[in-house]
Amino acid sequence: MTGDIMTVPPAAIFIVGALLIPLFKGKLRQAYLLLIAVAAILDVYFMQGGVYWLHPFMEYELVFGRVDLLSKCFAYVFTIAALAMTFYALRVTEAGEHIAAFLYIGSALGVVFAGDLITVFVFWEVMAWASVLLIWYRRTKASVDAGFRYILVHVVGGVLLLGGIILYMQESGGSIAFDAFDYASPGAILILLGFIINAAVPPLHAWLPDAYPEATITGAVFMTAFTTKTAVYVLARGFAGFTIDGFAILMWLGAIMAIYGVVYAILENNIRRLLAYHIVSQVGYMVCGVGIAASAASMTGTSIISQTAIDGTAAHAFCHILYKGLLFMSAGAIIYMTGKSKLTELGGLYKVMPLTMILYMIAAFSISGVPLFNGFTSKSIIIHAAEMAGNAPIFLMLEIAAVGTFLSVGLKLPYFAFFGKDAGIQAKDPPTNMLIGMGIAAFLCILLGVYPSLLYTILPYPAAIADYAPYAAGHVIGSLQLLLFTYAGFLVLKKKLQPENTISLDTDWFYRKGGVIFMWMVNNPLARGTQWTIDATLAVKDFAVWFSKNPVEALGIITDKLCLGVLSISEGATASGKSAKATLESRMRAYPGEPVRRDPIGVSVLLGTIFLFAYLVIYVVPPHLSVYSMIGLFVVAVIAGIGVRVREMMRGVGG
Amino acid sequence: MWFLERWLENKKTVKKLVYVLYASLIISCLLGFAIHLTPPAEHVTHDEHAAPAEHGEHEEHAPFVFEQIPIFSAIFGFIVCALLGLGSKAYGHNIVMKEEDYYDR
Numbered sequence: 001m002t003g004d005i006m007t008v009p010p011a012a013i014f015i016v017g018a019l020l021i022p023l024f025k026g027k028l029r030q031a032y033l034l035l036i037a038v039a040a041i042l043d044v045y046f047m048q049g050g051v052y053w054l055h056p057f058m059e060y061e062l063v064f065g066r067v068d069l070l071s072k073c074f075a076y077v078f079t080i081a082a083l084a085m086t087f088y089a090l091r092v093t094e095a096g097e098h099i100a101a102f103l104y105i106g107s108a109l110g111v112v113f114a115g116d117l118i119t120v121f122v123f124w125e126v127m128a129w130a131s132v133l134l135i136w137y138r139r140t141k142a143s144v145d146a147g148f149r150y151i152l153v154h155v156v157g158g159v160l161l162l163g164g165i166i167l168y169m170q171e172s173g174g175s176i177a178f179d180a181f182d183y184a185s186p187g188a189i190l191i192l193l194g195f196i197i198n199a200a201v202p203p204l205h206a207w208l209p210d211a212y213p214e215a216t217i218t219g220a221v222f223m224t225a226f227t228t229k230t231a232v233y234v235l236a237r238g239f240a241g242f243t244i245d246g247f248a249i250l251m252w253l254g255a256i257m258a259i260y261g262v263v264y265a266i267l268e269n270n271i272r273r274l275l276a277y278h279i280v281s282q283v284g285y286m287v288c289g290v291g292i293a294a295s296a297a298s299m300t301g302t303s304i305i306s307q308t309a310i311d312g313t314a315a316h317a318f319c320h321i322l323y324k325g326l327l328f329m330s331a332g333a334i335i336y337m338t339g340k341s342k343l344t345e346l347g348g349l350y351k352v353m354p355l356t357m358i359l360y361m362i363a364a365f366s367i368s369g370v371p372l373f374n375g376f377t378s379k380s381i382i383i384h385a386a387e388m389a390g391n392a393p394i395f396l397m398l399e400i401a402a403v404g405t406f407l408s409v410g411l412k413l414p415y416f417a418f419f420g421k422d423a424g425i426q427a428k429d430p431p432t433n434m435l436i437g438m439g440i441a442a443f444l445c446i447l448l449g450v451y452p453s454l455l456y457t458i459l460p461y462p463a464a465i466a467d468y469a470p471y472a473a474g475h476v477i478g479s480l481q482l483l484l485f486t487y488a489g490f491l492v493l494k495k496k497l498q499p500e501n502t503i504s505l506d507t508d509w510f511y512r513k514g515g516v517i518f519m520w521m522v523n524n525p526l527a528r529g530t531q532w533t534i535d536a537t538l539a540v541k542d543f544a545v546w547f548s549k550n551p552v553e554a555l556g557i558i559t560d561k562l563c564l565g566v567l568s569i570s571e572g573a574t575a576s577g578k579s580a581k582a583t584l585e586s587r588m589r590a591y592p593g594e595p596v597r598r599d600p601i602g603v604s605v606l607l608g609t610i611f612l613f614a615y616l617v618i619y620v621v622p623p624h625l626s627v628y629s630m631i632g633l634f635v636v637a638v639i640a641g642i643g644v645r646v647r648e649m650m651r652g653v654g655g
Numbered sequence: 656m657w658f659l660e661r662w663l664e665n666k667k668t669v670k671k672l673v674y675v676l677y678a679s680l681i682i683s684c685l686l687g688f689a690i691h692l693t694p695p696a697e698h699v700t701h702d703e704h705a706a707p708a709e710h711g712e713h714e715e716h717a718p719f720v721f722e723q724i725p726i727f728s729a730i731f732g733f734i735v736c737a738l739l740g741l742g743s744k745a746y747g748h749n750i751v752m753k754e755e756d757y758y759d760r
Contacts, residue, residue, distance in 0.1 A: 387719070
């Protein structure tokens with residue numbers, strides 16, 4: 001339909017655009033940033049389906065443009081979110097932060113349109129390294145530390161992914177195509193592990209609630225959209241038919257994840273960390289959707305269920321990016337304007353930040369699945385797919401997570417931040433640019449809630465959900481009952497659910513405490529071991545230097561020391577022993593003394609004779625003796641020598 | 656937002672709000688019964704929650720038995736809210752909740 005318009009890879013728009021940011025300043029830069037974001041949306045809109053932008057690399061062919069409904073759906077929301085978030089971030093003066101954000105967005109789009117695993121891997125890594133900068137730009141100790149933990153986890157994920165890709169290339173006979181992985185080969189499992197680290201699937205999720213609350217105000221907003229949703233995209237693309245011996249592992253992981261996130265959110269005091277746990281929970285729905293598709297794919301004649309589940313996953317990712325971005329923008333606005341991020345320190349903000357409160361509540365109603373907001377129209381598709389598959393446990397787990405979501409995001413956070421006890425905070429609504437960014441997201445949250453068909457037509461399998469009506473009376477009333485009675489439960493339990501000034505240990509405990517133990521191991525046993533080898537080597541060297549100054553005298557001193565020891569053990573302290581000791585000490589002080597004896601000829605003749613005799617003995621005797629008897633003879637000779645010397649010392653002729 | 660402030664600071668209006676909540680709780684339950692009592696034929700095509708009672712494993716809309724209860728969502732929401740709230744706090748207090756400087760010590 002739009003054949004004449006030439007498009008470029010959207011990733012390139014952001015990545016090249018990022019590099020030119022330093023050329024602009026002030027208002028011009030703001031205009032430029034918005035221009036890039038708008039250009040990317042139009043570019044995605046005009047992209048045609050198909051496979052193009054091929055690039056030869058070694059003996060492979062890299063695919064930068066695999067364009068179909070699935071990739072386009074994600075690209076739409078990525079670029080739209082990028083526009084709203086860029087508005088929100090316009091006041092950031094640091095060029096580097098904008099560059100990091102654009103590289104991050106660009107590489108996420110790169111993954112979405114990648115048709116081969118090598119391209120996926122490269123953009124995957126760029127995404128990790130660009131996003132860690134968004135944490136580090138906060139420039140606090142907590143953010144530097146959290147950033148290092150974040151990047152370490154993602155490096156591990158990247159290595160797993162690369163290892164998986166290489167194994168997969170072996171298994172598939174050199175193919176690097178990024179298509180569905182159908183069975184659990186070692187390569188596919190490693191790739192899956194790399195993907196689910198980015199999707200924050202417990203127990204590999206702790207990087208997310210650890211790092212996001214420490215990122216910059218605007219950086220955290222960008223981060224909510226891209227890392228986890230890119231992971232959802234690659235899971236939907238590659239693992240929608242993946243089971244381990246018929247066991248749809250992603251379905252169960254996703255459902256557990258959805259509940260796990262809400263449990264921790266109930267305990268959380270930091271507003272952005274609370275919302276971060278809800279990313280884990282919401283991404284759980286999407287992972288579960290992929291899993292439902294996989295579980296249904298193994299039955300026959302149920303492709304409609306699989307397609308509905310994938311539609312639900314894509315729709316929920318779309319809506320999630322909008323409302324979660326808005327939630328983080330609102331939380332960021334609170335932190336930006338009040339300097340406080342803990343529920344225990346907030347309260348009564350509706351008086352001073354009313355617009356923020358309204359925008360927050362739009363997002364909170366969306367994530368909670370209140371009718372007329374977008375979460376209602378997307379979350380329900382996944383739950384509907386669980387119903388179609390007849391899977392009651394999954395259905396109930398997802399409903400439990402829905403209750404928990406409304407409880408924390410829709411009730412607890414707004415109650416204790418915007419209402420509740422007035423903390424008397426002086427603040428006002430954030431600057432206009434931030435409000436515009438929030439307004440765009442809020443508008444879309446309501447638009448897609450009221451007109452879900454706008455979203456449903458761009459889903460990967462529009463035909464599968466053509467008959468699906470989210471606003472069926474039974475569904476609306478069921479949802480209202482669920483939400484209203486959750487509200488009633490909250491009012492009953494309000495005192496019990498009071499936020500507390502604590503942190504909650506999560507699986508990052510293992511590497512944070514493990515890291516401490518590791519460093520102790522390095523600093524103590526290992527460092528001491530190293531030092532000991534150095535000391536021992538130096539001691540050997542010192543002895544060799546000392547010994548070589550006058551070997552004959554040195555040997556005499558060593559022998560005498562040995563004999564003195566034997567004497568003191570056998571006889572105790574005696575007068576002769578004492579004088580022998582005094583003589584030895586004076587010899588040691590005088591060492592090396594006069595290395596050359598006055599009668600050199602006599603001594604050398606003697607030594608020569610001794611050596612010749614020893615040689616004769618060694619030459620003649622050994623053939624008739626075993627090694628052990630030789631050693632025995634040697635030991636007997638040494639003991640005899642020591643005995644003779646000790647007797648001399650006893651008689652007082654020592655030295 | 657002065658009007659909202661004056662409104663919410665007034666104890667009387669807060670009390671009225673609570674009555675509104677009670678009323679909506681009851682209405683939502685009544686609507687649930689109303690939907691349930693309506694002849695299923697009208698809903699079978701577009702209403703998966705209150706779909707007819709018979710269900711087979713491979714039926715396209717396979718509602719679960721518990722969904723036949725008209726106020727299932729209400730009961731479920733209230734009980735799960737209580738269990739989640741109390742359960743999470745118990746888990747937190749006994750196992751994972753620590754002082755804020757836990758990792759710095």
